[in-house]
Amino acid sequence: MSNDVDRHDRIALTNRYVERDGRPFIPVTGELHYSRVPRGEWDERLRLMRSGGVTAVATYVIWNHHEPERGRPSFNGGLDVAAFVRCAAAAGLDVVLRIGPWCHGEVRNGGFPDWVQQAPVAHRTDDPAYLALVESWFAAIGEQLAPLCGPSSNVIAIQLDNELYDQPEHLTTLKAMARRHGLLAPICTATAWGGAELPEGEVLPLYGGYGDGFWVDADHDWDTTFREHFFFSHTWDDPGIGADLRDHPGIGRRPETPRLPSASFPAATCELGGGMATAYHRRPLLSGADVAAVAHNKIGNGSGWQGYYMYAGGTNPRPGLQESHASGYPNDLPEFDYDFHAPIGASGRLASSHAALRRQHAFLSAFGARLAPMPSTIPPVHPTSVDDVNTLRWALRSDGASGWLFITWQQPHVPLDTVRDVRFTVTLDGGTTVLPHAPIDVPAGTIAHWPLHLELGGVRVDWATASALTVLEGERPTLVLVAERGIPVEVATAATVAGDGSTRPAAGVVVVEAEAGPVRLELAEGDGRLDVLVVPAASADRVWVLEASGRRRLVLCDDAVFEEADGRLTVRAASVPVVEEYVPSMGRFEPVAVGEASPAGHSAVVVSAPKPGEAPPPPSYGSRAGRASAPTREDVARHATSWTLELPPERHGRRYLEVEWAGDVARLEADGVVVADRFWDGTSWTIGLDGLGLAHATELTLRIVPLHPEASVHLPAAAEAGRRATDGPLLALDDIRLIEAPLWRETVPVFE
Known part of the structure; x- marks a missing residue:
């Protein structure tokens, strides 16, 4: 890799560190899924990543976003991955392509289209029937991206599959297939947590670390696998990540022989928690300092590559693309929301973790050549x-x-x-x-x-x-x-x-x-x-x-x-x-x-009187594997209180709807169609309106399902205190306002 095969003009590997232009270098990778972000906002998100000290954007190429119908892959509009790679290059960012074919990312079927999921094949193996399906997908990706790969490309790494634990030969097969279709990069990677067996010398092992996670039970304490990341250690494996989809142990205890970094490669990460997704039954909330602490410890532990998941949140592009109990997943995720409480939220606004992390990244940029070895x-x-x-x-x-x-x-x-x-x-x-x-x-x-x-x-x-x-x-x-x-x-x-x-x-x-x-x-x-x-x-x-x-x-x-x-x-x-x-x-x-011509600022939103639901919420909407299920659309229609919203005339600047609320589940509808949703965790909900394609006369309706006091959901401490302080179901709409934020451009440079 990089030194003998698929050599690159800038990027190379040693067993201790990455080299850029012949010097030691510590890359900083941030995850952003182009298909979960409006195309018109790619450029700004990428430039905010760059100003946060990120050097490369990582992205899943999610199969079921592109090819829901067999033989009809789409790379148009917000699915134009080649345009995204070029946009990243223009922003000064390298790219890590996570091409799957299985990705997960809390996507339905782990990213497989339904027709692949239902195919009579041995998935994620060298079964020829399965490989034939993947071959056509990699060919489609290669047609888009092969011209953008190569020794001078900003595509510096390709990840094969994701969280594959016992099929090292299959990873080698996928690598050969990807290269056959022109998907070339100096570094091929694979996730190494969970004691994964990887093909020796074929992939750079990548690790992760989350400060908390949604994938444990609602009544489970702060798990050891999360707590360990707040300590300095030379053990890099995390058996908790993805453990809810594995048969072998992970959550709650370590294997007797923890995995250490390979002597052949630098210690590197691709999934340091930039925040955490929210499941219905468990809704973790990490502060910016918590996120920064995990990342900082990895640098102190000897990291040669800092990689975050997620660095920029997003929104699913269509209904029904989320992992859920209906798809056989043990956790119910929001239908649209994938904000992740990331440094750059789904709306494009920044969380406190952005500031905490960008100071670390500035340090790595200035001193990485000294630090890396x-x-x-x-x-x-x-x-x-x-x-x-x-x-x-x-x-x-x-x-x-x-x-x-x-x-x-x-x-x-x-x-x-x-x-x-x-x-x-x-x-x-x-x-x-x-x-x-x-x-x-x-x-x-x-x-x-x-x-x-x-x-x-x-x-x-x-x-x-x-x-x-x-x-x-x-x-x-x-x-x-x-x-x-x-x-x-x-x-x-x-x-x-x-x-x-x-x-x-x-x-x-x-x-x-x-x-x-x-x-x-x-x-x-x-x-x-x-x-x-x-x-x-x-x-x-x-x-x-x-x-x-x-x-x-x-x-x-x-x-x-x-x-x-x-x-x-x-x-x-x-x-x-x-x-x-x-x-x-x-x-x-x-x-x-x-x-700028004039500031926009905050504007009042005209909110109708609340219209209560037909019936109070029940304590449960069902469960799977002992974990509470989220209310269905029919449940929301029956139990939610609704308000209609009238927005003031558009002036200029990007528009955000900021909702201060309390309850269980909220959904925003445009002319009766659900366009955004959220599970309550005590934080405000910011909705980027520009990416929703709203017409001037669009009727907006906000629906909030009250939270039953006996619902089996784990909340952050402050939110839980609010629930316990309320008699009966919890429901509040405390404030809703429109924020318009234009761009302010430097007019007279300080330096001539």
């Missing part, structure tokens, strides 16, 4: 079980001379207390370093990666107690650090230091007072020069490092920022955004001028 070390004193909430979790990646200290003290469900009087002892080739200069307290929520013996611009930083973000070029480099909440910022260096907002409590140690705003230090060591910019913890979620234009830009903004094809900075916001860019030559942030 560095192995991971776990300290001798470390947590002994997933129940340990007292021992601080940290790890080291180092080449012996320099490195990075990773700290993650964050998890959901089980609270963590502040760890008092912490100092770290790290031994490298040059001796033992103890940091910081005096003990500190590490509060819950800390996710940090601190530099050790970092040299830039001829100046050495011995260590710092703030996370490295990026390096800006200029007359002299600028090392950008982001402070951690509740932890004093210290920079240890033998260089002379000038700059406001700093004190020197010990020889070679500078304490930076950055609470009030960014602080710049000027370091000089011999002929070397280095600026250090410390961004306050309070500004961390406003930080963007933009690189799509080829020039690294450090920007502060609360709203969604990306770069357009012409390199202009662009913001999606309902009101005039405040944007600042750091100018290294000036040593400060400067305002960025953005312009």
Whole structure:
């Protein structure tokens, strides 16, 4: 792969890391399913991924989206996968094609069209009758994509099937078939979790890690297979992922011999949970910090490839495409909603995880060439079980001379207390370093990666107690650090230091007072020069490092920022955004001028009086495998309370409907046709209206089924408290508003 067969102009593999243009590199892959996103919104979603530090978009090519009728595959409109690959290239993204033929992705039949699912063949094996079906599908994909593959392509990897555990020969067959139809990439991959047997040397094994999941029972505790990802470890297998579709054990316990990464390949992931899908019986909700903690631990564990599922949520393109009890799946999924609480939601708006992850990705972009070859070390004193909430979790990646200290003290469900009087002892080739200069307290929520013996611009930083973000070029480099909440910022260096907002409590140690705003230090060591910019913890979620234009830009903004094809900075916001860019030559942030005809903002929606359903909701709509079934369309019509909605006249900007509600299941209908749905988990529901194709006179109806107090559904803690505080069925429509957000484009560049 990549080195001898299907060689690529940019991408190659070693057993330790990926190479790009001959240098070590840590790719960041984010999953977006083009067939679940309106085609007119592909470009912006992809550019938001790029501005979030993602380097490659991964996507399933979902068979039953394309070929519901045998012999009539469609690649038109939102199914034009070739156009999607070209759109990704224009946004500066590589592509990982997950071609199946079985994908899952919570899609009906795992992605098989019904006619394939019902065919009298041995599915997902080398049965010639099955291979004949796949051959025609791969031929159809190849006709679309073969011209876009090859040594100069942005298609850098192809995943074969998904979660196939005991058919290594079949994966080899699929690889040969794909190549026969021109589906070429320097790297072929396969999912390795669950103890999967993979063909040696044929595929790069990929792993995953979710902080919580919908696939366990409603009354099941926070499973061990989820909890383990909040600890540093060199065990990469996760037996829980996909275990509800396997006969062998997974959920609740590990195999006796956990799977370790292959010695032939770098440790790599394709499914770090960017959030979590919602099933009817179990509705997990992870915070942005939870998502970031799992990803951060994988970097500390030695990851050579960060891959997220999902990074951008979506909506099923037609009714009946979801996995459900009706399709034989043990879990009922929403018919349309696949928001996943992802960093970029189904509507295109950002979740808090986007900010938390993009700081990690900026770090990987700036320092990945140094970090990628560095192995991971776990300290001798470390947590002994997933129940340990007292021992601080940290790890080291180092080449012996320099490195990075990773700290993650964050998890959901089980609270963590502040760890008092912490100092770290790290031994490298040059001796033992103890940091910081005096003990500190590490509060819950800390996710940090601190530099050790970092040299830039001829100046050495011995260590710092703030996370490295990026390096800006200029007359002299600028090392950008982001402070951690509740932890004093210290920079240890033998260089002379000038700059406001700093004190020197010990020889070679500078304490930076950055609470009030960014602080710049000027370091000089011999002929070397280095600026250090410390961004306050309070500004961390406003930080963007933009690189799509080829020039690294450090920007502060609360709203969604990306770069357009012409390199202009662009913001999606309902009101005039405040944007600042750091100018290294000036040593400060400067305002960025953005312009738009007029802001749109929030508008009231005219909502009719509620019309109650015919009957109160029952405690159950049935079950499968012991898991509660979702109400059918007939159940919704009978039990839901309904409201008609009248939207104000369209002005300009992308339109979102934001619904604050409580209940069980909600559905939005356009002229009586269901176009969107949601299972309640205590969060607001944002619906992107532009992708629904609504006419001006479309009649919108919102239906909410009340949640029975005895319904067997697992809710997040806050939502469950709301249910318990309500007598009888829970139902509320607290607010509904229309948000219109235009694009604000940079008019006068800070840099000429």
